[in-house]
Structures are given as C-alpha cells and as structure tokens.
Amino acid sequence: MSKKLTGECLCGKVTFSVSDNFRAFYQCHCKQCQQLTGSAFASNIFTAPDNIEWLSGESGITMYEHPSREFSKSFCSVCGSAVPFVNKTKTSLIVPAGSLNALPNIQPQANIFASEEACWLKPGLRAVNFSGFPE
Numbered sequence: 001m002s003k004k005l006t007g008e009c010l011c012g013k014v015t016f017s018v019s020d021n022f023r024a025f026y027q028c029h030c031k032q033c034q035q036l037t038g039s040a041f042a043s044n045i046f047t048a049p050d051n052i053e054w055l056s057g058e059s060g061i062t063m064y065e066h067p068s069r070e071f072s073k074s075f076c077s078v079c080g081s082a083v084p085f086v087n088k089t090k091t092s093l094i095v096p097a098g099s100l101n102a103l104p105n106i107q108p109q110a111n112i113f114a115s116e117e118a119c120w121l122k123p124g125l126r127a128v129n130f131s132g133f134p135e
C-alpha cells in the first residue's frame, strides 16, 4: 500500500490527503499555465481521479474552467492557492506539486510546451541566491 501524503492551501482552510501513487509529473510551460500560476511553469502531478480524501474546506474551493479550451484550475476561495482537481475528461486527478506537504515518490519527468517557455526562466535560474530577502 502506498503511503499517504497530505496537502493544504496557504491559509489552511483546504486540506486533503492522497496516496503516494502517481502516474506522471509534468512541468507545463505553456502561456496559459504561466497566467494561471503567475510563474514560469505549472508543476502538476497526475493520479487516479478517486485518489483524494478531502479533510477540510472542500466547499470553499472555486473551480475555473476555460469556456472553449482544456484549461481548468481549482483554488481556495480564501487565499487563491492551487488545489487538486479532476480534469474535464475525468481521467485524472491533477495535484499541484506545491500543494503537497511532503516529497512525492515521483520526480518531474518532462517539461511540456517547452516552446512557450517564459523568456525570463533561464536568466532567473542564473540569478544570485539569498536564503531570505536580499540584504
């Protein structure tokens, strides 16, 4: 049996548990994921649609579905953090990697839509590191 991983949104209203039994881990660089996340790429882990136990806050989740294209996002209605959701075709539960509290037993396998990579991603990775705010 796979171990359980918990996850939560930033404000703590939405909490959940999933089995550490994942099918795929993709970093999506498409423009729509840049908009949805506000960052360079979306880190999404795919699992079976029923692999989720909501521990709290499920009724406080808002789902956005693009009217004509295959883009969705579920987020905490209070803090806006990305939380898991079942895709439109009901084939997978998509777990935003950053919502998990522990390391999953899967590593990112691919950068998808790499042709749309944010022009500032590579310069950002080369930028100087601080452990907190810059002094």
Ligand SMILES: [Zn+2]
Residues within 6 Å of the ligand: 009, 010, 011, 012, 013, 014, 076, 077, 078, 079, 080, 081
């Ligand atoms: Zn929240």
Ligand SMILES: [Zn+2]
Residues within 6 Å of the ligand: 028, 029, 030, 031, 032, 033, 034, 042, 113
């Ligand atoms: Zn994408």
